[in-house]
Amino acid sequence: MSVSLSPSSASPSFGGLLSETSRQRITVLGATGSVGKSTLDILSRNPECFEVVALVAHSNVEELAAQARRVRAQVAVIARADLHDALKTALAGSGIEAAAGEAAVLEAVERPCDMVVGAIVGAAGLKPTYAALRAGRSLALANKECLVCAGDLFMAQVHATGATLLPVDSEHSAVFQVFERDNADQIEKVVLTASGGPFRQASLEAMASVTPEQALKHPNWDMGSRITIDSATMMNKGFEVIEAFHLFPLTADQLDILVHPQSVIHGMVQYRDGSLLAQLGSPDMRTPIAHCLAWPRRIEVPVERLDLARIASLSFEAPDPVRFPALPLARVAMESGPVATASLNAADEVAVAAFLERRIGFLDIPAAVAAVVERMSAGSSGSVSSIDDVLAVDAQARAFCREWIAGR
Structure with missing residues (x-):
């Protein structure tokens, strides 16, 4: 039974997980x-x-x-x-x-x-x-x-x-909840939302001097250190585009990103009849986790309920690929194949750790990742056939990233 709507899934079946009679x-x-x-x-x-x-x-x-x-x-x-x-x-x-x-x-x-x-x-x-x-x-x-x-x-x-x-x-869970599986061929695009992180309106000059403490202050979500930094660079959103490409039967040009500072709408699906379906919720990971654990039922979760009258307004803007080069970098890696995407992740993990240790600057993170992806992709077939192959790519990309950092 395959619940994920992957590109190779022509007709996925959906069954229930949470039984009403047994734990x-x-x-x-x-x-x-x-x-x-x-x-x-x-x-x-x-x-x-x-x-x-x-x-x-x-x-x-x-x-x-x-x-x-x-x-x-x-x-x-x-x-x-x-x-x-x-x-x-x-x-x-x-x-x-x-x-x-x-x-x-x-x-x-x-x-x-x-x-x-x-x-x-x-x-x-x-x-x-x-x-x-x-x-x-x-x-x-x-x-x-x-x-x-x-x-x-x-x-x-x-x-x-x-x-x-x-x-x-939260973004993929949101899309899953409004993705009409029987109308998958009627979908024009899927939109993943991004808060924009703590530097949504910061200039490149200001971002060049960002400290780890500033980057770890996410405006909406309470997360681990790496994902928080990835949200600040928007690399995390690039990763999510790659994930969505595998999870849902979509082409790369059907995946879009929209900056939504309030983090109330987590994902949207646009249909060919003009309908735009969205999933809304408080920025609390317990909601999408509970959705998985109880699916296809719903269970009580003590998260803050949305008060749209108090929120009053929701705003949106297109992401800036110049200030956040991780976004186009992730798309290029996705189009290049698994060697590039595995290198993207490995280099990012090493670069984020180096930034948190104050060995490189904030803008050096995407620069390091770009250099490693280019080096790993040169002369590569772009394919892997096993998890061991992926781990070998991961190890080599980490080594190249450490070399790049040492040469700064």
């Missing part, structure tokens, strides 16, 4: 991250609907153990093998199994469950999230790298196993 079994990858914490908040508030099979985290032992105790998980897995003893100690007396290391992470994914929430940040999420699809699990996907770096591979696996893939990103 759904959930595994959370990236449990201690921003999306993971929001997911656990929803699961803990709805114990009659969900039971937790496994929680996976990278290195935060204390947080993982506390989460596992709170939701009574069957197993807690820490990715760093050297932290196994610490996790066992933190879970002592709870009856919750403790495991550690890459093999344990993959084993947790293979445990029978109804849905895996893929929220591991970065390329580290590729293998376990892909393993979830190979096992035919329903997947609530929050890891951008999966589709940005390996969209063709992931969507091929969705169709091969009949897995259900539901988007967690």
